[in-house]
Amino acid sequence: MNTSLFQAAGLARIRQACVVVCCSLAATWALAGPGAHGPNGEHLDQAPAAGATLAAGPRVEAQTDLFELVARLGAAELTLMIDRFASNEPVLKAEVEVESGALKAKAKFQADSGAYVLSDPALLKLLATPGEHPLLITIVAGAETDLLDGVLSTSAADAAGLDHDAEFGHGESRFPAWARWLSGGVLLLALVGWVRVRKARKLGMNSGAQA
Missing domain, CATH: 2.60.40.2480 (Periplasmic metal-binding protein Tp34-type)
Structure with missing residues (x-):
């Protein structure tokens, strides 16, 4: 197995997880607070699309x-x-x-x-x-x-x-329940990816020492 490729894949998973967490929390805050508006007082947030989840x-x-x-x-x-x-x-x-x-x-x-x-x-x-x-x-x-x-x-x-x-x-x-569950799941995925990367690095170091 190519250890470097495994490490890269693990780091990619962690980066993706962090992006998803940030986006989900930002979207939830946008739903929770008053709507943003333009310089003339017009509100920039549009009516939610059909089927959208609101508080x-x-x-x-x-x-x-x-x-x-x-x-x-x-x-x-x-x-x-x-x-x-x-x-x-x-x-x-x-x-x-x-x-x-x-x-x-x-x-x-x-x-x-x-x-x-x-x-x-x-x-x-x-x-x-x-x-x-x-x-x-x-x-x-x-x-x-x-x-x-x-x-x-x-x-x-x-x-x-x-x-x-x-x-x-x-x-x-x-935060609504779906955001809390999503954030928790993504954080767990990020933790699993981090553990795998640590194990891969440790295996790589051991292989190098034996060589």
Whole structure:
């Protein structure tokens, strides 16, 4: 067996695995955050093609001249990703309050993900009820204050899915399940390739020493 060819093939597998991991994580982040836009304010992300996989659950988008956001309702929380409209720079450590009907509650900032999470039981129960839910979101970021509004549409199927997730304790995650499984599988493949390359190098060194 040609050891050098075996080593080259192993290294190629590792490079391919790293590329796949980076692409899958980048694609997931693009789905999670607010859409990018051009210099005139037009959003560059297009409507998803038929059959495309998107994060499950009711969601709403809103924007002003200062901020833009995407909010997604899960079984145990409402998650909000907030950017500055002009630059797409994430808005961090702001004060965020969500109001719907007679209820309102503050969302907590999560430093590890950069998201804002609302977990008020009464407000979540309201939003999980089938129907149209107007949202008024107050953002205070330093000296800047703005109000964003939108409508969260929850269908009967959405409500049933949220009830199912709550019953079985499915937690929220920044990345969908398919991305986590794909990344884990590719990392495992990369590890296997690395081990094979190490073994091949060791065999090559032993063969050279014996010669």
